[in-house]
Amino acid sequence: MPLAAIAYETERPQANTPHFAPKQPVASLSKVTRRYGGTVALDGLSLALHPGEVVALLGPNGAGKSTAVKLLLGLIAPTSGTARVFGSDPREATTRTRVGAMLQVARITEAIRVREHIDLFSSYYPNPLPLAEVLRVAQLEGIEDRQFGQLSGGQKQRVLFALALCGNPDLIFLDEPTVGMDIEARRALWQHIRSLSAQGKTILLTTHYLEEADALASRIIVINKGRVISEGTPAEIKRSSGGRTIRCKTTLSKEFLQALPGVTNVGIRDGIANVTSPEAESVLREMLRSDSTLSGLEVASPALEDAFLALTKN
């Protein structure tokens, strides 16, 4: 497991409504299909965001993540199915003042200064944050008078983040917010996202990094080819991706190993077996009982990225 995932394990943001299950989602897609010409970007996809949650929409490139975000922002309409934000159609102007977004392909005028961009965006909202606070939170102090076009890639990303939060919205969409960032900038942005969550904001974040979803989200929705393929807490997602792999030298046959309860995959090569199971301990106990010559034992957790590949393959 990468260090980042371990370091943040204890700080995982929780939904801010632990005592009751909220009835009304803040935002939802119900059986939404969205086509672009002959391409089906979303295929009967349903999802719901509850107050105070940080949900990660996780999937490979082309899975439909940005399409889902654009539908919830009312930038595009579903081909069929329903999008709802605060109980209304997201294309209605009233919902927009409660929503902030950081989009992948944001059209930002290059010749305008950072502070002017923030002032302009803030003017769309009834209760925007003070400029100084936005600059501080997005770490733009000292570069507020530079033109957007003169900034580095990471600085531009931070401006986009500032534009997402400057209106003090209740619901924030972050579409691949850390793409192209180095590890330090990514960690810093993770920390900012956590602090928004601690203020009770509802956040939908898209990413193709399982590590990022694991570090930030209270719930992960894995999508591929426009459909939900898995949904749960980060721990559940990692478990459902196959569990751990037992590797050892054994005389046990492939057929025997495959028949053990809880085994999801078996490979044997040159007398070395690789046995994958979400219940590695009980499988291992059974193997040791059945083969007293078993040797060279290793038990490994899948790398997060391998777990993700296992989930999204086919």
Ligand code: ADP
């Ligand atoms: P992701 O954000 O997960 O990478 P997208 O939602 O951007 O996925 O895209 C989903 C699918 O829809 C892809 O096959 C993509 O090529 C297609 N697509 C997205 N936007 C358009 C568009 N404007 N015109 C045509 N096809 C599109």
Ligand code: MG
């Ligand atoms: Mg995208």
